[in-house]
Amino acid sequence: MRMSNRNQRHSVAFTRRDFLKVSLAAAALTACSRIPGTSTIAGNSATTGQLPTTSAPTAAPAGATATLQATATTKQPGLAWLAANRLMFGPRAGDLQHIDDIGVDAFIEEQLAVNAPDSDRLQSKLAPLTSLSLNTAALVQDSQTIKTNVLMQLQQSTLLRAIYGARQLHEVMVDFWTNHFNIYFFKNEDRFLKTIDDREVIRPHTLGKFIDILDASAHSPAMLVFLDNQTNRKGNPNENYGRELMELHTISVDGGYTQDDVVAVARAFTGWSVRGYNKNNPNANAGEFVFIPGQHDNDAKTILGQTLPAGGGEQDGMKVLDLLAHNPHTATFISAKLARRFIADQPPANVVKAGASAFTSSGGDIKATLGAILHSEDFKNSFGQKIKRPLDLVASSLRALDADTDGGGLLIGALALMGQPLFQWQFPNGFPDTNGAWSGAGVMLTRWNLGIALGANAIKNTHIDFASLIQGHSGDVIDALSMRLFGSPLPADVRNTLKPFTSDTATLTALLLASPLFQIKG
Amino acid sequence: MDRYQLLSAIDMKLPAWMPRLAFAPQGQAPRGDVIVCVFQRGGMDGLNVVVPVGDSHYYQLRPTIAIPQPKSSDPKAAIDLDGRFGLHPALTALKPLYDDSALAIVHAVGSPDPTHSHFDAMDYMERGTPGSRALTTGWLARHLATSNNGNHSPLRAVGINAMLQASLRGEVPAVALRSIADFHLRGRPKDIAILQKTLATLYSAPMTTNPYLLNPAREVQNISQLLSKINTATYKPATGAKYPQGSFGSGMMQVAQLIKAEVGLEAACVDVGGWDTHANEGGPDGYMARLLGELGNTLAAFYSDLGDWARRTTVVTMSEFGRRAKENGSSGTDHGHGNVMFVLGGNVAGGKVHGDWPTLALDKLAAPGDLAVTTDYRDVLAEIISKRLGNARLDQVFPNYTPQMRGIISSAA
Numbered sequence: 001m002r003m004s005n006r007n008q009r010h011s012v013a014f015t016r017r018d019f020l021k022v023s024l025a026a027a028a029l030t031a032c033s034r035i036p037g038t039s040t041i042a043g044n045s046a047t048t049g050q051l052p053t054t055s056a057p058t059a060a061p062a063g064a065t066a067t068l069q070a071t072a073t074t075k076q077p078g079l080a081w082l083a084a085n086r087l088m089f090g091p092r093a094g095d096l097q098h099i100d101d102i103g104v105d106a107f108i109e110e111q112l113a114v115n116a117p118d119s120d121r122l123q124s125k126l127a128p129l130t131s132l133s134l135n136t137a138a139l140v141q142d143s144q145t146i147k148t149n150v151l152m153q154l155q156q157s158t159l160l161r162a163i164y165g166a167r168q169l170h171e172v173m174v175d176f177w178t179n180h181f182n183i184y185f186f187k188n189e190d191r192f193l194k195t196i197d198d199r200e201v202i203r204p205h206t207l208g209k210f211i212d213i214l215d216a217s218a219h220s221p222a223m224l225v226f227l228d229n230q231t232n233r234k235g236n237p238n239e240n241y242g243r244e245l246m247e248l249h250t251i252s253v254d255g256g257y258t259q260d261d262v263v264a265v266a267r268a269f270t271g272w273s274v275r276g277y278n279k280n281n282p283n284a285n286a287g288e289f290v291f292i293p294g295q296h297d298n299d300a301k302t303i304l305g306q307t308l309p310a311g312g313g314e315q316d317g318m319k320v321l322d323l324l325a326h327n328p329h330t331a332t333f334i335s336a337k338l339a340r341r342f343i344a345d346q347p348p349a350n351v352v353k354a355g356a357s358a359f360t361s362s363g364g365d366i367k368a369t370l371g372a373i374l375h376s377e378d379f380k381n382s383f384g385q386k387i388k389r390p391l392d393l394v395a396s397s398l399r400a401l402d403a404d405t406d407g408g409g410l411l412i413g414a415l416a417l418m419g420q421p422l423f424q425w426q427f428p429n430g431f432p433d434t435n436g437a438w439s440g441a442g443v444m445l446t447r448w449n450l451g452i453a454l455g456a457n458a459i460k461n462t463h464i465d466f467a468s469l470i471q472g473h474s475g476d477v478i479d480a481l482s483m484r485l486f487g488s489p490l491p492a493d494v495r496n497t498l499k500p501f502t503s504d505t506a507t508l509t510a511l512l513l514a515s516p517l518f519q520i521k522g
Numbered sequence: 523m524d525r526y527q528l529l530s531a532i533d534m535k536l537p538a539w540m541p542r543l544a545f546a547p548q549g550q551a552p553r554g555d556v557i558v559c560v561f562q563r564g565g566m567d568g569l570n571v572v573v574p575v576g577d578s579h580y581y582q583l584r585p586t587i588a589i590p591q592p593k594s595s596d597p598k599a600a601i602d603l604d605g606r607f608g609l610h611p612a613l614t615a616l617k618p619l620y621d622d623s624a625l626a627i628v629h630a631v632g633s634p635d636p637t638h639s640h641f642d643a644m645d646y647m648e649r650g651t652p653g654s655r656a657l658t659t660g661w662l663a664r665h666l667a668t669s670n671n672g673n674h675s676p677l678r679a680v681g682i683n684a685m686l687q688a689s690l691r692g693e694v695p696a697v698a699l700r701s702i703a704d705f706h707l708r709g710r711p712k713d714i715a716i717l718q719k720t721l722a723t724l725y726s727a728p729m730t731t732n733p734y735l736l737n738p739a740r741e742v743q744n745i746s747q748l749l750s751k752i753n754t755a756t757y758k759p760a761t762g763a764k765y766p767q768g769s770f771g772s773g774m775m776q777v778a779q780l781i782k783a784e785v786g787l788e789a790a791c792v793d794v795g796g797w798d799t800h801a802n803e804g805g806p807d808g809y810m811a812r813l814l815g816e817l818g819n820t821l822a823a824f825y826s827d828l829g830d831w832a833r834r835t836t837v838v839t840m841s842e843f844g845r846r847a848k849e850n851g852s853s854g855t856d857h858g859h860g861n862v863m864f865v866l867g868g869n870v871a872g873g874k875v876h877g878d879w880p881t882l883a884l885d886k887l888a889a890p891g892d893l894a895v896t897t898d899y900r901d902v903l904a905e906i907i908s909k910r911l912g913n914a915r916l917d918q919v920f921p922n923y924t925p926q927m928r929g930i931i932s933s934a935a
Contacts, residue, residue, distance in 0.1 A: 227800075228800040228801040228852055228854065231801050231851065231852030231853075231854075232851070232852070233851045233852075235851065236850055236851030237850070237851065238800055238801065238850050238851060238852045238854070238856065239800075239850075239856045239857065240798075240800040240801075240856070243638070243639070243857070247639055247641075253637075253639050253641070253642055259638065259889065259890050262638070263890070384732065387732075387734050387735065417684075417700065418684060419683075419684020419685055419700075420684075426563070426564075426795050426796065427563070427564075427640065427641075427795075429640075429641055432685065435734045436686075436691075436734065437685045438685075438734075439734040439735070439737070439738050440681075440683075440684060440685060440686055440697065440698030440699060440738055441697045441698065441699050441738045441741035441742045441745055442684060442697075442698060442699035442700045442701070442705070443684055443698070443738065444735075444738035444739055444741070444742050445699075445705060445706075445707070445742045445746075448707060448717075448721060448742070449707060449708045449709075452707065452708050452709045452717070453708065456709070456710075491729075493728070493729055494724065494729055497720060497723050497724060497729070498720070501720075507713060507716075507717070510709070510717070511717070511720055511721070511724070514721060514724075515724050516724055516725055516729065516730040516732065516735045516736075516739075519735055520732070520735075
């Protein structure tokens with residue numbers, strides 16, 4: 001189903017009304033999560049109501065209803081902008097035009113299918129990050145001898161791929177799975193092993209079958225270390241991995257398991273371990289997955305009512321993964337998380353259901369699940385429902401302004417200040433994916449300060465060529481930069497507010513990057 | 523000394539960096555203490571923190587990680603509290619506070635909900651409604667909402683974190699911030715005022731109505747204004763108060779700074795993570811000993827830094843659950859249930875380990891082998907709220923629950 005968007009090319013302009021609509025839709029949604037009867041902080045009319053079951057809130061602020069209803073029958077302005085912010089880390093020059101040309105549904109398919117190699121530009125940016133391609137033994141040695149900052153390089157590579165990568169939805173989904181299968185970088189040997197997990201577990205399986213990424217994660221030395229499974233032995237099991245495998249990776253806390261199930265799953269994974277690294281006798285297999293039969297509990301186990309007969313060995317764990325991956329709770333859980341990422345904090349129930357049913361009927365195919373969610377009307381009607389997380393903000397700023405950057409230094413620091421220090425969320429559940437988590441005062445201040453620093457070209461090894469951004473544009477500098485950032489001119493009142501800064505590109509850029517509209521993720 | 527005498531005594535020795543600021547209308551200043559809620563994320567192993575040295579089951583259950591029974595000459599032994607319990611040796615800094623009756627300990631305390639999930643346990647604990655998600659607000663937010671005292675300070679409720687702690691989530695504005703020292707707009711000094719003014723315009727109705735953007739923007743403006751009057755960068759803790767390095771130490775130091783600056787702070791939340799000790803937990807030394815050293819030294823530094831303000835400050839520590847009584851095969855402990863809380867500050871019935879000790883006998887353990895909970899954590903919080911914070915609306919703070927006063931706050935309050 002390809003939408004006819006030919007006539008829509010020039011309708012992407014953000015009008016004052018759309019801008020308000022974006023804000024109001026979000027306001028209505030937020031208000032619903034507050035206690036009924038309390039006034040909203042925005043100072044607008046109090047909004048009360050139940051959680052919306054569709055993307056149109058059941059109770060919208062006075063005046064908003066008409067606008068929201070009107071959009072259902074008119075074309076969706078800014079749909080390209082929405083798609084570029086959700087499926088990509090924001091638009092680069094030309095992206096919005098491309099999406100308008102082929103239509104959003106075709107663009108979704110394109111992003112699901114894209115398999116282009118990394119551009120020369122990205123490859124040359126990644127080339128200095130030598131630790132990305134090393135094995136464990138070499139990583140350990142490397143860090144001891146030439147003091148490579150393994151974490152910084154991994155963070156830089158993440159940011160560089162978000163900024164320069166051609167496979168944008170793939171990159172967005174790498175971030176999704178990195179958080180779904182979160183690993184805290186500083187848990188013991190994970191300061192070496194996470195680089196390998198990123199390279200061999202998350203990236204290759206990002207848009208494949210769920211069972212494959214689950215299986216890769218279960219065999220990932222970084223995960224086994226993070227959740228202590230390398231010390232999970234028969235007779236005295238360690239429950240950490242077994243519990244989080246069910247609660248966070250598959251069937252969720254509502255998946256109907258008991259403490260007995262936790263213990264049984266832990267027993268099934270006894271002996272799943274990691275080869276030790278001996279610095280006096282480095283061997284090539286150090287840090288690799290190993291199944292140690294002598295540590296495995298070979299007695300029979302019952303998990304969620306299914307019996308694993310005695311003597312299963314390594315197959316016990318494999319069977320558990322299979323059982324969990326195909327449990328209906330897993331389909332719903334993964335679908336709901338994807339819908340929360342791509343549509344709204346409280347995604348409509350019908351889209352979660354559609355995603356779950358695509359997950360099930362496709363045998364856990366991640367592309368099919370994503371396709372069902374992204375092609376939904378709920379997606380197209382989700383303007384203003386998500387604000388940018390810090391990684392979205394940093395990457396989208398640099399993409400829109402075509403910055404030349406090494407992705408390091410202060411950019412990484414700004415992410416940490418905003419509460420998203422990459423690979424350093426300590427808990428196994430990953431960074432939160434809801435608006436409320438990213439809207440503290442300290443985060444807001446850093447959003448603004450980042451804009452100020454970028455506008456002034458004050459970040460080392462990050463450069464924006466403003467002259468060439470503005471050059472050749474028919475309108476004034478405000479229009480030139482707005483087209484870059486939003487694909488449309490600004491609403492008149494915003495434009496008037498910024499008018500005094502026409503001759504000061506640094507401050508103008510700072511204010512545009514710090515503006516409320518640029519904090520919205522489509 | 524009543525509150526007003528105390529305040530004027532404090533006024534006499536205001537250091538130069540501290541302006542006199544009044545947020546609450548005259549005569550309506552916060553009635554009670556500042557409450558500082560320390561959340562130990564990950565599930566602290568309370569059995570190795572306040573060690574049941576008198577319970578022989580403890581030593582049977584923990585062959586490799588137990589803390590030895592008190593012995594005056596042994597720096598690796600537990601520090602005797604009352605013959606039944608001993609403090610982990612890394613907590614030496616807390617012993618003088620216990621001896622001075624400033625520190626009370628509650629053992630076998632926790633949530634009645636049996637979940638062993640970190641996230642469910644934290645969620646319920648911070649909502650203050652174990653087993654129910656009917657209310658979307660946090661217990662501390664409901665306390666603030668029901669003790670409306672006219673305090674409009676933008677720093678009335680602060681979470682030292684990038685993300686606001688769930689216990690502060692609710693209808694009273696609460697602000698999440700990591701650092702007060704560099705809470706200001708960067709850029710050329712000549713531009714700051716116009717940047718602030720323009721951002722204020724952009725982030726106000728009708729140009730913005732999204733509350734996720736509008737509210738924090740307004741907070742930034744209000745807080746910067748307020749903090750610009752305090753020279754946070756040159757803050758020096760009181761003599762003898764040495765905060766350990768790290769985010770917990772610096773977080774607590776910032777809370778002390780806000781309390782002493784009288785900016786209207788009533789409730790603060792500070793997190794300290796790293797307690798999920800499934801493996802290589804250590805005993806008298808090792809991983810958790812280092813964490814406890816940081817915890818104890820920070821709390822002691824905070825208390826001594828506050829000086830006279832300590833009398834109207836109550837610190838309470840909590841963690842989502844304790845850990846399994848029996849150590850696992852990785853020299854660690856899996857998720858458990860009953861745990862320990864510390865209450866530190868003014869008028870605390872300190873120098874005592876409160877709570878009924880259920881023992882670690884096999885038949886006394888809660889499934890699947892955890893220290894049983896004999897004191898609901900809400901009892902501890904409710905007693906602080908009613909006796910120290912002067913809020914009688916416990917029915918609103920902890921709906922559908924009737925807290926029992928356990929005598930953790932001295933009756934002379």
